[in-house]
Amino acid sequence: MAKPSRSPQPPSSSNFIRQIIEADLASGKHKRICTRFPPEPNGYLHFGHAKSICLNFGLAKDYGGRCNLRFDDTNPEKEEQEYVDSIIDAVKWLGFDFGGAALYASDYFDFMYRAAEYLVESGHAYVDSQSAEEMRASRGTFSEPGRDSPCRIRSPAENLRLLREMRDGKHADGAHVLRARIDMASPNINLRDPVIYRIKKATHHRTGDTWCLYPMYTYAHPIEDALEHVTHSVCTLEFEDQRPFYDWLLERLAEGGLLKRPLPQQIEFARLNLTYVVLSKRKLVQLVQEGHVEGWDDPRMPTLMGARRRGYTAEGLRRFAERIGVSKANQLIDLAVLEDCMREHLNEVAPRRMAVLDPVKLVIENYPDDREEQVDVPNHPQKPDWGRRQVPFARELWIEREDFMATPPKGYFRLFPGNRVRLRYAYVVECIGYDVATETVRCRLFEDSRSGTPGADQYKVKGNIHWVSVKHAGAAAVGLYDRLFKVPNPGGGERDFLLDLNPDSKKMITAKLEPALRNAQAGECVQFERHGYFVVDGPDSAPGALQFNRAVTLRDSWSR
């Protein structure tokens, strides 16, 4: 059982949401909590959603409650089954269990409609027949109050008649809307008689053509929460102004006996921002549509499907969510935090292998051409129980181009004429020259320096380089990924974010691999020693023609 090397102190063992929950549990307001992750199925999940997923499911888990995965599918024009499938897949991949089945806002359409009739009958809602433009004009501004719609005085009976006609498809899109009757002069614009139902003669991905009237998010969401007995409805900061309506609605429905108390409580937290990354829906769509990346699952994308392909692990993402904490202050997290989480986890789970990414040939002149041997190599230097493997060694080897320099800078301790390094887990060699024409590093080997033999460590060398036998090497495509943007804040200060795209975010190369890598399976993570963590790509790998994607490099205090 591998124990985390660095002590993973829960960094935010305390945050304001936990305090609220603990107080509610202590006071007896709730004896069991329920949270929910409520995506609209109109796009693919990204790191920002991961934060929310980990938060909501994490809370439920920590306090012994449950967390629902609920699709907020109230706008048929934007939502598709494809997205629900992808979202379900992503949540499962992240490692969370939502009790077997996902829930849907659309399952509550009947209740929502009944509730709307109740609001109409009780005078809390009315049908407005103004155009969208008229409504906007009469809504007022930040500094001026709004004006009542002429329709605001319609009788409950007429409102009910109209609402039913709307439901029955007797009116065109936009002809009428249902509005809550609250206060057109409220300083909170969201309370100036918000629209709660609109006509949309569109086919819904689940309810088909049953409805031509669909509830607005602001109306639907509180009801969904209440119906599911969600106790703590955690959402992002931009919904803060919406909370008074959330509470107003639930109170009205509770008064009317349509809902039972205790009512859910909406709690807002700051959404995630990451340096060198864009997370806005609009920008991500643009990256895909304009072909700046190869799709939603491009390893450079901050989507969960992209992250997975890149070799980021679900565990790494969970540690990240834990580490960045939760608060109401806008956060801009350094990408390095995410990368460190990945390194930390991958270091624990990835077997070590040798691969030469930018090969240059090394010839051991005092090693016969027909000689060859197997050297014994650990699969993980800190985990002896992971066993060892045999790696073939011969006269001609591939080594990393940057591991040799004809004229080295100060401090360089790899190969250069006259210097000695250890060929990792094998022999110490001394560089005796470089043949420019054949790009070959010439060396001689010290027979008594073989790793694991007595006296091998009498050779004091600082350099220790990896290698792959030319004769035995396999080849594979390797995707070297770097941050998609070259600046910490893409598109900052009015700039077009596309101008900040990093032209070197992807580099495809062909690498030389040690034989043990030949049978790697899609999804398998390994560390290429001295390089970083790589995963076998799914889509672009074929048996015998593997592709490895670089998730993250190793730390490097020398500088690559």
Place this chain on the structure above:
RNA sequence: UGGGGAGUCGCCAAGCUGGUCUAAGGCACCGGAUUUUGAUUCCGGCAUUCCCAGGUUCGAAUCCUGGCUCCCCAGCCA
């Protein structure tokens, strides 16, 4: 401009029922030790200061007053 939020080290973030705060932890950074990955691990350093200014108090990051800065809201989107 009205309303709603937020301001603790370069980036996050505990703390905020006042004293144990000359402020936890992580990332980043800088050492140094171990190391057949210039990796990992380890050890040490890194805010006399908590947006600013006043005030209350024996005592304030924590309470009060007044400023300043940043974010969000005027979709029949979510």
